[in-house]
Amino acid sequence: MVNPSQLLNWRTRLGKCWRTLRDIFYGMTTYEMVRDLKKERARLEHLFVLITMGDWLGIPILPPYYTLRLLPYVVPHLAGWKCCLLRERDLTDLTDFET
Amino acid sequence: MNAIVVLIISLIGIGVGYFLYAKSIDRTIIQPDDSKTTPAKMYMDGVDFTPANRNVLFGYQFKSVAALGPIVGPIIAVRWGWLPALLWVILGTMFLGWVQDYASIVVGVREEGQTFGALSFRLISRRARTILLIFIYAYLLLIMAAFGKIVGFDLMTNPAVPLGVLLVMGLGMAAGHMTYKLKMDILVTTLITVVLAFVGIWLGTVGPVKSLFLAINGGATSPLLFGSVTWAQFFWSLVVLVLCYLGATLPIWRWAQPINYVAFWIVFLGIIGGTIGLAVWHPAIPVDFPAVSSYDGKLGTLSALGPLWPLLFVTIACGAISGWHSLVSSSGTARQLENETDALYVGGGSMFLEMFLATLSLLCATVGVGYAKYVELVGKGAIAGVFSNGLATFLNQVGVPVSFGLPYGSVFLTLMALTIMYLVVRFMRVASAEFIGDAVPVIRNTAVGTIVALAFSALMIWTGFWSYVWILFGGANQLMASLALLIISLWLKSKEKNYMWAFLPFIFMFITSIAALLTTAWQVISANLRGGLPIDKVVGNWIAGFLAIFLTIAALVLAWDAIKALTRVVGVSKPAQAKADA
Numbered sequence: 154m155v156n157p158s159q160l161l162n163w164r165t166r167l168g169k170c171w172r173t174l175r176d177i178f179y180g181m182t183t184y185e186m187v188r189d190l191k192k193e194r195a196r197l198e199h200l201f202v203l204i205t206m207g208d209w210l211g212i213p214i215l216p217p218y219y220t221l222r223l224l225p226y227v228v229p230h231l232a233g234w235k236c237c238l239l240r241e242r243d244l245t246d247l248t249d250f251e252t
Numbered sequence: 253m254n255a256i257v258v259l260i261i262s263l264i265g266i267g268v269g270y271f272l273y274a275k276s277i278d279r280t281i282i283q284p285d286d287s288k289t290t291p292a293k294m295y296m297d298g299v300d301f302t303p304a305n306r307n308v309l310f311g312y313q314f315k316s317v318a319a320l321g322p323i324v325g326p327i328i329a330v331r332w333g334w335l336p337a338l339l340w341v342i343l344g345t346m347f348l349g350w351v352q353d354y355a356s357i358v359v360g361v362r363e364e365g366q367t368f369g370a371l372s373f374r375l376i377s378r379r380a381r382t383i384l385l386i387f388i389y390a391y392l393l394l395i396m397a398a399f400g401k402i403v404g405f406d407l408m409t410n411p412a413v414p415l416g417v418l419l420v421m422g423l424g425m426a427a428g429h430m431t432y433k434l435k436m437d438i439l440v441t442t443l444i445t446v447v448l449a450f451v452g453i454w455l456g457t458v459g460p461v462k463s464l465f466l467a468i469n470g471g472a473t474s475p476l477l478f479g480s481v482t483w484a485q486f487f488w489s490l491v492v493l494v495l496c497y498l499g500a501t502l503p504i505w506r507w508a509q510p511i512n513y514v515a516f517w518i519v520f521l522g523i524i525g526g527t528i529g530l531a532v533w534h535p536a537i538p539v540d541f542p543a544v545s546s547y548d549g550k551l552g553t554l555s556a557l558g559p560l561w562p563l564l565f566v567t568i569a570c571g572a573i574s575g576w577h578s579l580v581s582s583s584g585t586a587r588q589l590e591n592e593t594d595a596l597y598v599g600g601g602s603m604f605l606e607m608f609l610a611t612l613s614l615l616c617a618t619v620g621v622g623y624a625k626y627v628e629l630v631g632k633g634a635i636a637g638v639f640s641n642g643l644a645t646f647l648n649q650v651g652v653p654v655s656f657g658l659p660y661g662s663v664f665l666t667l668m669a670l671t672i673m674y675l676v677v678r679f680m681r682v683a684s685a686e687f688i689g690d691a692v693p694v695i696r697n698t699a700v701g702t703i704v705a706l707a708f709s710a711l712m713i714w715t716g717f718w719s720y721v722w723i724l725f726g727g728a729n730q731l732m733a734s735l736a737l738l739i740i741s742l743w744l745k746s747k748e749k750n751y752m753w754a755f756l757p758f759i760f761m762f763i764t765s766i767a768a769l770l771t772t773a774w775q776v777i778s779a780n781l782r783g784g785l786p787i788d789k790v791v792g793n794w795i796a797g798f799l800a801i802f803l804t805i806a807a808l809v810l811a812w813d814a815i816k817a818l819t820r821v822v823g824v825s826k827p828a829q830a831k832a833d834a
Contacts, residue, residue, distance in 0.1 A: 172307075173307050176305055176307030176308045176311070177307045177308070177310055177311040178311060179308055179311065180304075180307065180308035180309060180310060180311020180312040180313075180314075180315070181311035181312070181314065181315045181516065181520070182311075182513065182516060183438060183513070184304070184308050184311065184312055185312065185315075185509070185512075186431075186505075186509055186510075186513065188302070189504060189505065189509060190505075191298055191302070192298070192299050194298070195297065195298030195299045196299060198298075199297075199299070233295065233296055233297035233298070233301075234297065236295045236297055236301075237295075237297035237299050237300065237301075240300075241370065243367065243369035243370060243381070243385070244369060244385050244388060244682070244683050244686055245367035245368050245369035245370075245384070245385075245388070245579060245582070245583050246300075246367050246369070246583050
């Protein structure tokens with residue numbers, strides 16, 4: 154007789170295997186497409202932040218009225234945005250093929 | 253020896269290499285710590301730095317590194333006998349391949365996601381970065397030449413192949429439109445496009461379609477156009493370049509991405525079907541196929557390829573060790589790693605899986621095709637035909653007719669090459685704009701930049717001998733791998749860690765790659781000096797010889813700078829050690 158706890162253990166293991174396979178398959182297939190889309194959106198958002206909050210990076214724009222309205226929403230992303238814009242890039246960066 | 257025994261040996265290689273050697277290096281030297289924040293989390297910007305699940309990243313890494321290399325390399329290398337090729341695939345991965353892939357990720361993660369360009373600038377010299385970038389450009393050009401020749405000259409000239417390939421391209425575009433514009437479910441899109449792609453491959457085998465493409469080729473024996481290039485080779489390589497142009501200039505969602513997606517299914521199903529077929533069949537390696545042929549790679553009536561050392565070690569690049577992996581690992585994967593402990597699983601694990609793919613390819617040539625057919629096909633220059641025949645034989649064991657399996661194998665290979673080629677052209681376009689954009693502003697124009705990259709590629713495709721081009725491509729690839737190992741060694745030394753596990757592979761790969769490039773340079777230049785070659789081969793040989801010498805000199809300069817940097821690092825670390833001892 155199979156012990157119910159053993160059966161449960163096997164079901165858990167099988168479930169874990171299934172999830173692993175599913176994730177690997179996702180990585181091989183649509184992950185890159187999803188990543189490209191997210192990148193595209195992030196790039197546009199970064200451009201938007203640049204034209205409204207550019208003075209944070211020393212770009213001489215007069216902060217418009219909307220800058221203050223948008224500031225609370227932008228604050229959580231400011232660190233990432235500054236890193237992304239200020240990071241030095243070279244050709245080896247392009248190996249990721251997002252050119 | 254039975255094919256299943258060969259697969260079991262490679263599985264044992266994976267077990268020993270990954271679970272004993274790699275894990276011990278990971279545990280004792282690198283000592284990954286999940287409490288440290290990775291760049292993916294620290295600099296998460298949604299663009300370059302984004303954390304991803306380890307299994308997802310494993311799939312991404314494997315797909316990014318496994319292209320035509322692990323398939324074509326072993327097929328050529330069995331000319332020295334299947335045993336040396338198999339040993340290099342297994343031992344190369346065990347002691348060199350995973351080291352480079354894994355350590356590239358670790359260095360990227362510990363150095364805040366910096367790429368090898370930036371690291372070579374910091375750890376070696378300003379000149380080192382410039383040389384590395386020139387290397388990458390030359391390497392990409394050689395990818396275009398090697399892949400372009402195999403697709404344009406060998407695969408597409410088979411009248412049963414072009415329809416399948418062109419239909420997959422069209423269906424890939426349709427998949428992009430269905431997904432992004434019509435917002436259709438990805439499962440439905442996949443089902444429709446992949447099924448239609450298989451129908452397209454089958455249609456290519458139908459009599460009237462083959463006759464049509466045969467007419468385009470100018471008959472069964474295509475007429476010579478110039479030098480030794482036939483009309484069919486010229487025409488189909490031009491078509492390939494046009495496809496690359498579209499891939500490099502159209503938005504990535506419109507062309508490259510969805511076509512890659514549909515092509516993935518064609519390739520993936522082929523690998524699964526071939527593996528099952530081999531397991532069901534489980535034949536022995538034919539006794540007439542020599543385990544070791546001769547030191548100069550002379551197999552039967554085939555002419556000698558060159559000395560086993562160094563040429564075998566660059567002929568099989570991907571599948572044992574490849575410089576390309578270090579670029580993908582450091583600039584792509586390292587920035588998506590969620591935890592430090594995932595590095596070995598993602599980098600090392602996918603390299604060991606690629607080794608398995610290379611072993612399958614080796615069996616395709618030895619078991620699937622057999623000695624007599626192998627010699628016949630390679631003698632005709634149909635390297636790709638070896639793989640198609642082998643895959644068709646494997647698939648036949650699970651009921652797929654050979655008449656379908658043969659063109660399917662060719663379409664499979666063509667897609668694997670093309671999906672890389674148009675991305676390479678895209679890269680070359682940006683690279684040339686970066687290099688000379690200030691001096692020649694017109695090169696910044698997308699169309700002009702792409703056409704210049706394609707013109708260089710066309711020159712390489714239409715001239716020279718394929719085997720030399722492949723060895724040059726392997727040499728450049730392995731040289732890049734050795735430079736990556738050098739940067740890794742320098743980094744390990746700067747952190748006062750044991751660096752011999754990366755430095756010894758560097759010394760072996762560096763000397764081997766330089767020797768391979770010089771051997772190739774000698775072979776092509778002496779062939780020219782002997783005379784009697786058609787004009788295209790003469791031009792191609794001079795280009796190949798020049799490239800080989802140029803890459804060698806550049807690599808020696810870079811190594812000189814690196815040795816100076818290493819002594820600098822040793823000089824810095826010794827007083828620190830003395831202070832710690834006191």
